[in-house]
Amino acid sequence: MGGARDVGWVAAGLVLAAGACYCIYRLTRGQRRGARRVGLRPSRSAEDLTNGSYDDILNAEQLQKLLYLLESTEDPVIIEKALVTLGNNAAFSANQVIIRELGGITIVGSQINNPNQSIKEKALNALNNLSVNVENQIKIKVDSSFLSLFDGHVAKEILVRVLTLFQNIDNCLKKEGRLALQPAFPEGSLFYLLYGDECAQKMRALVYHHDADVKEKVTMIPKF
Ligand SMILES: *[C@@H]1O[C@H](CO)[C@@H](O)[C@H](O)[C@H]1NC(C)=O
Ligand SMILES: *[C@@H]1O[C@H](CO)[C@@H](O)[C@H](O)[C@H]1NC(C)=O
Ligand SMILES: *[C@@H]1O[C@H](CO)[C@@H](O)[C@H](O)[C@H]1NC(C)=O
DSSP: OHHHHHHHHHHHHHHHHHHHHHHHHHHHHHHHHHHHHHHHSOOOOHHHHTSSOTTSOOOHHHHHHHHHHHHHOOOHHHHHHHHHHHHHHTTSHHHHHHHHHTTHHHHHHHGGGOSOHHHHHHHHHHHHHHTTSHHHHHHOOOOGGGGGGGSTTSOHHHHHHHHHHHHHHHHHHHHHTGGGGOSOOOTTSHHHHHTSHHHHHHHHHHTTOSOHHHHHHHHTSTTO
């Protein structure tokens, strides 16, 4: 008799144990699943963002980290990598807006003044990708020394890129019909520099540049 009650308790105990096991199973499985989910998108440090998979599309928080890194480091290797990553991300129109809103145009633009040619190039690449957005163009304030990049003796790699920037801007303004409204460009803006007399002179000289790629770019901006 007592035996039957004992069996009952044992059975109840088994049910409880099974329940507990199931709960523990659910908990650990949930945790493992959660861990895997976090593992897919680990929170990466700013420097990590600059290496490996450049084709990852970064979110606003990651772009901010990257811009902060760019502002705070003097290491040319890190600056260059950060600019490449930003440039690749700037190929996406949503990111063009985010980077502008984070103040990124000025941060990237300031690297054009970097004496390191390799960094200058990457900054211009990034700016070129950012410049297909009209509102971004307005934010590019690069100063009058920017025009010195249009001199004939400037390295071809740089020349081709500044001409591409000019071309992007020219195409956008034409599409908007804003070139007809000239001369409405505010002094100090990139537009004012690019459509001013000094730049026109430089462009006319570049038509005779010895490098075919440079020549071709110049003639693709039809005004000159
Ligand atoms: C990126 O570089 C960091 C060191 O800066 C390193 O710890 C990390 O493992 C690297 N990541 C990849 C994906 O190469
Ligand atoms: C220029 O930057 C490149 C790329 O980061 C770097 O490897 C090189 O050492 C730098 N050159 C100078 C003169 O600092
Ligand atoms: C700029 O965008 C193009 C695609 O539009 C992409 O191929 C390129 O890698 C991007 N980055 C740079 C640095 O040019």
